[in-house]
Each structure stands twice: as C-alpha cells, then as structure tokens.
Amino acid sequence: MKLLRYGEPGQERPGLLDSNGRIRDLTDLIGDLSGTALSPESIAHLQSQDVNSLPLVEGNPRLGPCVGKIGKFICIGLNYADHAAETGADIPKEPIIFNKWTSAIVGPNDNVEIPRNSKKTDWEVELGVVIGKGGRYIDEADALEHVAGYCVINDVSEREFQIERGGTWDKGKGCDTFGPIGPWLVTRDEIADPHQLNLWLEVDGKRYQNGNTRTMIFQIPKLVSYLSQFMSLQPGDVISTGTPPGVGLGIKPEPVFLRAGQTMRLGIEGLGEQQQLTVDA
Known part of the structure; x- marks a missing residue:
C-alpha cells in the first residue's frame, strides 16, 4: 500500500495511491498520516478497505x-x-547519529532553498524508515x-556549515x-528486502x-534497536538511513555543489521518485 498526503502546505489530507496511479482520499478513515494512524492496527484497517470505493481525488494536486x-x-x-570510502572516512564502529529539524521537512517535489551565504549545498538520496x-x-x-x-x-546538506x-x-x-520526504510511504509488507534496493540521484540529468x-554498514534492524537504547521511538518518527557514494563533496578532482536553478531528481526502487528545483533562499 502506498500512503501519501496531498494538498497545499499545512493543509495536506491523507490519501493512498490505487493500482491505476490515482489518489484516493482517506479523510473519512484517518485524520492524517501521523502518530497512531501509522500503527500496525491502523495500517491493517486501511489495508482491509475496498480501495475502489474510496473517494477519487481529481486533478494533479501537490x-x-x-x-x-x-x-x-x-x-x-x-x-x-x-560512501565512507569516497569521503576518506573510517568505517564507523557504531552508528553516527544526527538530527534534521522538523522545519526542514517539505514535500517530495517542493523547491529546495540554497541558504544565504551557502557555498557547498549538496545532495544525498536516502532510504527513509517510518516508525x-x-x-x-x-x-x-x-x-x-x-x-x-x-x-x-x-x-540535503550544506557541507561548509x-x-x-x-x-x-x-x-x-x-x-x-533540506528534508524532502515522499512521494509516498510504502508499507513494510510491499518491500521484500529493504537491503536490496537500488537508489539513485541526478542533477540536471547527470547521474551522480x-x-x-x-x-x-548498519542495517535497519540494527539501527532501530540501537536508536531505541538512547531514546523512545514513537509512531511517526522518521529515520534517514544514510547515502551511497556520489555526493557532490566526494567528486574528484573537484567537488561539485548545487546552485540556484538546478533540478534534482532521485528515487529508490519500489518507493517512487522526487524532483526538486533549487532556488535562492
């Protein structure tokens, strides 16, 4: 099942993608794709529905x-x-943890802003895990x-910062x-092995x-278990699991970084694609 949210920023409604690639509205079943709506019980309830009976969303919403x-x-x-090799870093002995602020989160095809005074804004396609x-x-x-x-x-990362x-x-x-997420959340049952997925990213049509x-290095069960030793994990938390080689910082002989007016396109096998235009903040 491919779950999504559609609508203008701050007014998104829950939906799912049907077998014909059309959006069906889930508002009568859940308030939003957040928190307990992502619980195993809630997912099972959504999976039990007759998709063709759900309201069809017309047009091509954001x-x-x-x-x-x-x-x-x-x-x-x-x-x-x-990726560690291309950056010259040692293989970590334990997972390296950092945070993105939730104010970084945008839709999968929204513009990405190059921050003021940025010289080294970079890209990283990653597999997201939703708790x-x-x-x-x-x-x-x-x-x-x-x-x-x-x-x-x-x-998205600013390397100088x-x-x-x-x-x-x-x-x-x-x-x-700096945190485009989507286009949809693909439920766990649809991905036979999350550790055998191709992932890729292009800038202006060039595959990097x-x-x-x-x-x-650390697979998903290890990451979930490891993180839960230091914090409670809660429904709707998102874990971004790292990136393969080909980031701008690692390009030889000279790194390549983003500038306004470029297009990033990226995707993961079975999980869909994103596309963002870079603009000045």
Whole structure:
C-alpha cells in the first residue's frame, strides 16, 4: 500500500495511491498520516478497505511530505561503506547519529532553498524508515515489527556549515527545505528486502549517485534497536538511513555543489521518485 498526503502546505489530507496511479482520499478513515494512524492496527484497517470505493481525488494536486506531524527526524551518517570510502572516512564502529529539524521537512517535489551565504549545498538520496509501533530497548530480532514502511528522502546538506563551522553536523543538515520526504510511504509488507534496493540521484540529468542498500554498514534492524537504547521511538518518527557514494563533496578532482536553478531528481526502487528545483533562499 502506498500512503501519501496531498494538498497545499499545512493543509495536506491523507490519501493512498490505487493500482491505476490515482489518489484516493482517506479523510473519512484517518485524520492524517501521523502518530497512531501509522500503527500496525491502523495500517491493517486501511489495508482491509475496498480501495475502489474510496473517494477519487481529481486533478494533479501537490504531494506533501508522506508523514505528518513528525516528532523526530533522525539521521545516520556514513552508513554506506562505499560512501565512507569516497569521503576518506573510517568505517564507523557504531552508528553516527544526527538530527534534521522538523522545519526542514517539505514535500517530495517542493523547491529546495540554497541558504544565504551557502557555498557547498549538496545532495544525498536516502532510504527513509517510518516508525509505526513505538518502543524503548527494542530487540534487534523484533525491530522490523516497529516499522510502518519506507520512503525516499533527500538529505540535503550544506557541507561548509556541517564540517567547517565547528560543533555538530546538525547546523548543515537542518536548514529549511533540506528534508524532502515522499512521494509516498510504502508499507513494510510491499518491500521484500529493504537491503536490496537500488537508489539513485541526478542533477540536471547527470547521474551522480547510483547505489544499493546492500552496502549499508548498519542495517535497519540494527539501527532501530540501537536508536531505541538512547531514546523512545514513537509512531511517526522518521529515520534517514544514510547515502551511497556520489555526493557532490566526494567528486574528484573537484567537488561539485548545487546552485540556484538546478533540478534534482532521485528515487529508490519500489518507493517512487522526487524532483526538486533549487532556488535562492
């Protein structure tokens, strides 16, 4: 099942994509795709519905972030062995954790703003994991039971802010519009193995990233269990699981960074595609 949110920013309504690629409205069943609406019980209830009986949404509305009211937007750094190699970093012994502020979240096709004074805005296609069942101290063997589904995330990053300005990575990761999420949340049952998915990203039609989730250093059960040792995970929390090689920072002999007026296009096998225009903030 492909769940989504559609409508103008701040006024999104819940929906799903039917087998013909049309949006069906879920407003009569859930208030939003957030919190307990993402629980196993709620997902099972939605899956039991006759999709063709749900109201059809006409036209081509904007798609919003596929999860609403996100409580925590947790990210994992250097989680692909081949990406760590391109940056010259050692393989982490434990997951590297940082945050994106929820004010960074936008829809999958919304504009991405190049921050004022930015010189090194970069791209990162990532597999997003959406928590459906909360918990603390989750056993790795049970971790996938806590996952509602998966989505595409562009972990847009300003490298000077992140690396050269002191402190933590967060200041270069959480700028407004730096977290496009969607187009839809694909429920866990539709993805046979989240560790065998191709993912890619292009800028102005040039393919920069071309990877597969099989090269993750820490896989999803490990990440969910590990994070739950340090914080409670709650329904609607989103985990961005790291990026494969091909980021602008790693390009040789000279890094390549984004400027206003460019188009990013990215996707993950089975999870859909995003497209963003870069604009000056």
